Amino acid sequence: MNLTKLQIDALNNCVKCSICVNSCPVASVNPQFPGPKQLGVDWLRLAQEEQSQPIPAVDYCSNCKTCEAVCPSGVHVGTLNQLAKSNLPQRSLGMREEIFSDPSLLGRFIHIWPQAGNMATGLRPVKFLTEKTVGISSQAPMPAYSMKTFREMLLKYKPEFSEIPKEVVYFPGCFTQYNQPEIGMSLVKILAKLNYKVIVPDFKCCGQPAISNARLDKTKKFAEHNLDILRQELKDGRELIFSCPSCLLTFKEEYKNILGLQEYSAFTSSMQDSGQFLLNHREQLAALLRMKNAESAKYAYHEPCHLRVAGQGTPGLVLLKSLMGLDITPLEAGCCGMAGSYGLKAEKEWVSREIGNNVKDAVTNLNPQAVITECGMCSVQVNALTELPVKHPLEVLAEQIKA
Amino acid sequence: MMVVNKTKVMVIGGGTTGVGIIRDLALRGIDAVLVEQQDLAHGASFRFHGLLHSGARYAVNDFSAAKECIEENIILKKIASTCINNSGGLFVQHKTDRDEYIGEWLRGCSEAGIEVKEVSIQNVLNENPAMSRDLKRIYSVPDGIIDGARLVWANVYQAMEYGARVLTYTKLSGIYTANGKVTGAEVINTLTGQKSNWECETIINAAGTWADEVAKLTGIELNVTKNKGTLLVFNQRLTQKVVNRLRIPDDGDIIVPHHTVTILGTTSVNTDEPDSAKPTSGEVQILLDAGRELFPEIDNYRLLRAYAGVRPLYAGNGEVKDDDGRDISRDFRIFDHAHNGLNGFISLIGGKLTTYRMIAEKTVNYVCKTMGIKKKCQTAEIPLVDSKRLLTMDGKVNKFAVRYGIRGEMIQKYLQQNPEKEITLCECEDISFAEVEEVASWKSTNNLDDLRRKTRIGMGTCQGLYCSFRSLGSAWNAMKNKPQHPLRQLVCFLEKRYKGQKSVLWEAQIKECELTLGIYSTIFNLERVEENSEV
Amino acid sequence: MKYDVVVIGSGMSGMIAAAKAVSRNKNTLIITKGQGILPLTTGCIDIWGYQVNNPKAPALNPYEEIQRLAACKPEHPYARVLDVLPESIDFLKKILKNSGYSLTGSIYSNQKVLTALGTERVTALAPESMVVKDFARLKRIIAVGFNRYPDFFPQMFLDNLNTIIPQAAKIPVLIDLDIKETVRSNHLSLLLERQDILAKVEEQIRVQLLQHGIENKHYDDSMLIVLPAVLGKNPGSQVAKRLRSNFNTQVIGVPGLPPSIPGEHLQQALMIFLKRQGVEFRHNSEVVGDIRENGKITYLSVKDSTAIFHSVEAGSVILAAGSFIGGGLTAKQDSMLEPIFKLPVINPRHVGEDVPFLSLEGQGFLEAGVEVDDKLRPLKGIDNLYAAGSILAHGNYASEKSGLGIAVATGYKAGSLA
Ligand SMILES: Cc1cc2nc3c(=O)[nH]c(=O)nc-3n(C[C@H](O)[C@H](O)[C@H](O)COP(=O)(O)OP(=O)(O)OC[C@H]3O[C@@H](n4cnc5c(N)ncnc54)[C@H](O)[C@@H]3O)c2cc1C
Ligand SMILES: Cc1cc2nc3c(=O)[nH]c(=O)nc-3n(C[C@H](O)[C@H](O)[C@H](O)COP(=O)(O)OP(=O)(O)OC[C@H]3O[C@@H](n4cnc5c(N)ncnc54)[C@H](O)[C@@H]3O)c2cc1C
Numbered sequence A: 001m002n003l004t005k006l007q008i009d010a011l012n013n014c015v016k017c018s019i020c021v022n023s024c025p026v027a028s029v030n031p032q033f034p035g036p037k038q039l040g041v042d043w044l045r046l047a048q049e050e051q052s053q054p055i056p057a058v059d060y061c062s063n064c065k066t067c068e069a070v071c072p073s074g075v076h077v078g079t080l081n082q083l084a085k086s087n088l089p090q091r092s093l094g095m096r097e098e099i100f101s102d103p104s105l106l107g108r109f110i111h112i113w114p115q116a117g118n119m120a121t122g123l124r125p126v127k128f129l130t131e132k133t134v135g136i137s138s139q140a141p142m143p144a145y146s147m148k149t150f151r152e153m154l155l156k157y158k159p160e161f162s163e164i165p166k167e168v169v170y171f172p173g174c175f176t177q178y179n180q181p182e183i184g185m186s187l188v189k190i191l192a193k194l195n196y197k198v199i200v201p202d203f204k205c206c207g208q209p210a211i212s213n214a215r216l217d218k219t220k221k222f223a224e225h226n227l228d229i230l231r232q233e234l235k236d237g238r239e240l241i242f243s244c245p246s247c248l249l250t251f252k253e254e255y256k257n258i259l260g261l262q263e264y265s266a267f268t269s270s271m272q273d274s275g276q277f278l279l280n281h282r283e284q285l286a287a288l289l290r291m292k293n294a295e296s297a298k299y300a301y302h303e304p305c306h307l308r309v310a311g312q313g314t315p316g317l318v319l320l321k322s323l324m325g326l327d328i329t330p331l332e333a334g335c336c337g338m339a340g341s342y343g344l345k346a347e348k349e350w351v352s353r354e355i356g357n358n359v360k361d362a363v364t365n366l367n368p369q370a371v372i373t374e375c376g377m378c379s380v381q382v383n384a385l386t387e388l389p390v391k392h393p394l395e396v397l398a399e400q401i402k403a
Numbered sequence B: 001m002m003v004v005n006k007t008k009v010m011v012i013g014g015g016t017t018g019v020g021i022i023r024d025l026a027l028r029g030i031d032a033v034l035v036e037q038q039d040l041a042h043g044a045s046f047r048f049h050g051l052l053h054s055g056a057r058y059a060v061n062d063f064s065a066a067k068e069c070i071e072e073n074i075i076l077k078k079i080a081s082t083c084i085n086n087s088g089g090l091f092v093q094h095k096t097d098r099d100e101y102i103g104e105w106l107r108g109c110s111e112a113g114i115e116v117k118e119v120s121i122q123n124v125l126n127e128n129p130a131m132s133r134d135l136k137r138i139y140s141v142p143d144g145i146i147d148g149a150r151l152v153w154a155n156v157y158q159a160m161e162y163g164a165r166v167l168t169y170t171k172l173s174g175i176y177t178a179n180g181k182v183t184g185a186e187v188i189n190t191l192t193g194q195k196s197n198w199e200c201e202t203i204i205n206a207a208g209t210w211a212d213e214v215a216k217l218t219g220i221e222l223n224v225t226k227n228k229g230t231l232l233v234f235n236q237r238l239t240q241k242v243v244n245r246l247r248i249p250d251d252g253d254i255i256v257p258h259h260t261v262t263i264l265g266t267t268s269v270n271t272d273e274p275d276s277a278k279p280t281s282g283e284v285q286i287l288l289d290a291g292r293e294l295f296p297e298i299d300n301y302r303l304l305r306a307y308a309g310v311r312p313l314y315a316g317n318g319e320v321k322d323d324d325g326r327d328i329s330r331d332f333r334i335f336d337h338a339h340n341g342l343n344g345f346i347s348l349i350g351g352k353l354t355t356y357r358m359i360a361e362k363t364v365n366y367v368c369k370t371m372g373i374k375k376k377c378q379t380a381e382i383p384l385v386d387s388k389r390l391l392t393m394d395g396k397v398n399k400f401a402v403r404y405g406i407r408g409e410m411i412q413k414y415l416q417q418n419p420e421k422e423i424t425l426c427e428c429e430d431i432s433f434a435e436v437e438e439v440a441s442w443k444s445t446n447n448l449d450d451l452r453r454k455t456r457i458g459m460g461t462c463q464g465l466y467c468s469f470r471s472l473g474s475a476w477n478a479m480k481n482k483p484q485h486p487l488r489q490l491v492c493f494l495e496k497r498y499k500g501q502k503s504v505l506w507e508a509q510i511k512e513c514e515l516t517l518g519i520y521s522t523i524f525n526l527e528r529v530e531e532n533s534e535v
Numbered sequence C: 001m002k003y004d005v006v007v008i009g010s011g012m013s014g015m016i017a018a019a020k021a022v023s024r025n026k027n028t029l030i031i032t033k034g035q036g037i038l039p040l041t042t043g044c045i046d047i048w049g050y051q052v053n054n055p056k057a058p059a060l061n062p063y064e065e066i067q068r069l070a071a072c073k074p075e076h077p078y079a080r081v082l083d084v085l086p087e088s089i090d091f092l093k094k095i096l097k098n099s100g101y102s103l104t105g106s107i108y109s110n111q112k113v114l115t116a117l118g119t120e121r122v123t124a125l126a127p128e129s130m131v132v133k134d135f136a137r138l139k140r141i142i143a144v145g146f147n148r149y150p151d152f153f154p155q156m157f158l159d160n161l162n163t164i165i166p167q168a169a170k171i172p173v174l175i176d177l178d179i180k181e182t183v184r185s186n187h188l189s190l191l192l193e194r195q196d197i198l199a200k201v202e203e204q205i206r207v208q209l210l211q212h213g214i215e216n217k218h219y220d221d222s223m224l225i226v227l228p229a230v231l232g233k234n235p236g237s238q239v240a241k242r243l244r245s246n247f248n249t250q251v252i253g254v255p256g257l258p259p260s261i262p263g264e265h266l267q268q269a270l271m272i273f274l275k276r277q278g279v280e281f282r283h284n285s286e287v288v289g290d291i292r293e294n295g296k297i298t299y300l301s302v303k304d305s306t307a308i309f310h311s312v313e314a315g316s317v318i319l320a321a322g323s324f325i326g327g328g329l330t331a332k333q334d335s336m337l338e339p340i341f342k343l344p345v346i347n348p349r350h351v352g353e354d355v356p357f358l359s360l361e362g363q364g365f366l367e368a369g370v371e372v373d374d375k376l377r378p379l380k381g382i383d384n385l386y387a388a389g390s391i392l393a394h395g396n397y398a399s400e401k402s403g404l405g406i407a408v409a410t411g412y413k414a415g416s417l418a
């Protein structure tokens, strides 16, 4: 096996301190999962001698990447796990991985008749059947599908600009596209006020779900398609913004680290979280905000793992807290356990739910009116765990923008 | 009263030479005992390079050595397969290496019977992307990788099955003679200080670097030069095959992927202090400089440790040519001290690990002749671990038989009785609790360091950080009944692990040492235990 | 956007510095490349372990020892923070309490804590779940191991304890939770939070003790039940308390190999506190350099997970990047360096010198680091850069037993000045 630079560095740098094992949410609840150190670094080193196959338990890794954020030695240990995972022999439940590895597929399909789709994914007998046939859990919360896609809504939206607008490219991601277009629309509306025209090219899925489902071939296809778009669109100093932290992380990091697509390096400095983009315009934004509400609601903030790992701080939280003066408390309870499609899988649903207990307990202790988080699948999980409304910071912000 | 024991032949030294001899004697049915002052493989047989020579390295300079190597290489791959990784080796010509040497070398190899094939540089680079692009030619040779400790123990386990006795931590301290003939020996238990006497007819001095000291016990001077070789251990495999530099043998010529690590060596400096030989920072630099020519990124690979081994070179007859010792023949010699007026005392000097079996065969043949015994050598035919024991029911290679030779069965049994001990104790080298607990319970395991040579605990990335505590704890009931106090064992173990890291204390390895210190000093306060109790 | 204070590192020293800064209403950002090494520690705050004049004897009063130390070793980090020492420890206790976590002890006395090896360590503040009331009064010690748990060995613990607590009877107990894989500390600590599992553990302990003739009536304060330090995953965990009241005996969790759950408790408690106080965090980001203007550091260059370089504007900067493990110092083949600001690193004792690995004088490389003035400033002429924690030279946390004490005191002072 020829190692990539990332793998060699991992072997060089890991001091086996086990801090990653301690922080791994899956290892905490599931003893079948030995931990990032063992599956990532230890295995890789031993495999050089014995040419052995990855440990099958690596399939339990949710790619939340908590391990990478805590490692004191800069080891990309979560990424090692994804690489190992993709070397596992193909599993029998290929159909499910096929479905999950491209959410846009299901999105486009259900979109033909969303009510039926939502009903079907909610119906008990259908759920039972999908669990038995394709291995999708009947217990897990299913994201609901929107009646209109983001693209449809965007087409209808015609903002008026007082001067010639600046342009910014936006990657909405599948969740915004098919499940919660309001996130994207909130962003578009806020940006219009800041005199930005939002360009949404015909991107494909970022490919993060395909990575977690060990379908690197798919990710690669998406990445190459998306790269072509970036080459065309990111000129004249245009920036690319994201509302979904996982999509952001995938563009910034995974394409390079997992697929080896070095070409992305040229664009990474133009990519950022939409919250950060807005923060850069904080003065203008402040002027757009309505007077602060007198009766203030209490919010909790859940920090998505991939946002943490992307190394951009929590700009959404800063916006709501320091700009809007919202009463919002960080939960700091770790991973919610959903990790994209992870928590939807029959054999992993319990792992996901147990991990989520931390978040659930923290929310119970705080007793907020709503929870705020950037990640779509986190919001599905947190909503299922707490039965509270869960919103994207952009949605909350948009509500406060003057008409 | 001192105990008196009896045997026919006593072998001094538990390196490959000694154990090869005791196995040979045992297979011939000759009553023999081996004494080793420390643990088996405490000398050069563990502190070596790990290369099963094809002989190609000696094809020009030492033709007879080349021939012996390839013959033994073929035999060992058959009889000692559990100790060998038949990786194959490469000889690579760097652009700075002389072309003229190649013709000579190819001729030597072909005459010695070493199979050499030129291979495509591109193919090699594809498989070993870390290798230099400045290579002119590459040849493949039948080199292999050999585990010295496993080899030593596999020989001993088999010898013991055939009735030989092996005493570790037993040092030869005196030789009794009468009428110009050896009559017995005094040995001392180096752990307890207890002395005992043996009656024997013949003593074979296979004490390696210490052979001159052993000979001196009878007043005989052996002219031995001691030559230190330093080796570097990298945390991971840099290549899958052995890589040799195709030039007149020099420092840092060989890179061996040994188990999970890579060993780069060696240097060659004469030394007066074989017991405290340690690598210098100058030697580390020499090796890195040499290694860099074949692996340009070598400085970006993590060094785990450096160690030194000492080779005994016969320096008689004014053959010494060069101050760095490289031109002294390393061929092995048998000295029958009958020439010095003492019958029944034989000393061995030199040789290679690769040729250990042949050395033993020649020696035992010679001893048999002097003792009038007519028994044929069988060491080339009988495998160290027979295939019945090597394979499991379903025809797979039994991991424990590979690691522990015929004693693998004992681990299997222990595991059957204690299935919960299947879990991993050492995550760096993938060693289970079952292995450690069973091996610790053996009488020949006297402390953690002995355990290390048999199981490889402490040999991986973390250099003993987890496994020393876990081994001591899990095998506590066995370890607390060993001669050394268990906490003392722990301190010594950590000390030795540190010693090898000291000369490469940078980048990740200084972190590793800080971590280890944090655990054993900050958390366990072990340095005070030392001070405050009678440990 | 400009931050009043930017802290580099989220180990103990960085977190305390940030806590202090934010308590002064400073707009504070922590940039950190990984977690600090708290999860490797015992969770005890060592302040000063042994007497300055007699390193074999435990220090009775760490604060007094440190005053003695400052007099004879003015370059030691403690000598720079004498003025805030007791105050900084109180500050730590206060903010921990705010997150529902508490440590017992004070800077004016040391206590002895048992380790998983069966040795004792001297420390100033310890989690309640490690404190034994009176070694001399113990009559029975029960060590509880878990099947397939690789890091605690009851018999080794008990045998080694014979030199410390000779009078007590010692009984090993092994619990089987019917798990088929390796049981790791984080999983075990989560399991023990569950009532049903805890009841199972209690039951098995009682049954096994009965076989040794120990009945319920024998359970009292002179009996000590010892488990590995996995008594609950969350900082506010009640596992130790519950066991104590159910058994009516003393119950402790002893620290050992990393990862350490009590260390993680400290980490979590401080992190929650800081985030809720509004300290911003940039995780998985590395500070790689700075921009200086007129004797001040104005911007920090930051590399996030994908090597983008951002500039962060800073009023003042606290360097709390740790020693070698943390990444504040790196060693090359022939030199040591501080990679961010390229501060001079001094190595008062030579690396690789011939000192035994474990010895009272300690390893020299731990004393390497950056030197600071009385205001914790490492660079002459740059007056808005401060350094704190184990990156400072001249301390030797392993042999002195001073690690987190130095981190707290220097972090606090840096946070007060920045
Ligand atoms: C740096 C280096 C690299 C090498 N690399 C290779 C290689 O890659 N391939 C290869 O084939 N060969 C290699 N060799 C050579 C090989 O290691 C030796 O030929 C071989 O190990 C010699 O074994 P031995 O038994 O003669 O000596 P040793 O292994 O040194 O054994 C001698 C033993 O005698 C014991 N002893 C001494 N005095 C007494 C006493 N009074 N009583 C009892 N016991 C005593 C010692 O404790 C010691 O264990 C290398 C050697 C060195 C130094
Ligand atoms: C195994 C072990 C056990 C110990 N046990 C104890 C104990 O029980 N009690 C005790 O009192 N002491 C103990 N110590 C000592 C104690 O842990 C340390 O002295 C102390 O934690 C140091 O804290 P720190 O904040 O200075 O550094 P660290 O905790 O190392 O934190 C450094 C931080 O800086 C970050 N960082 C580094 N470089 C950069 C960069 N370029 N950009 C951004 N961030 C960066 C790191 O990611 C990390 O977050 C122990 C030490 C070890 C090794």
Ligand code: SF4
Pocket (backbone or CB within 6 Å): A013, A014, A015, A016, A017, A018, A019, A020, A021, A036, A037, A041, A070, A071, A072, A073, A074, A075, A077
């Ligand atoms: S990957 Fe990082 S956190 Fe995990 S053991 Fe290695 S150094 Fe520690």
Ligand code: SF4
Pocket (backbone or CB within 6 Å): A023, A024, A025, A026, A027, A035, A036, A060, A061, A062, A063, A064, A065, A066, A067, A068, A077, A078, A081
């Ligand atoms: S990515 Fe998440 S689940 Fe996977 S090993 Fe790392 S911490 Fe564990």
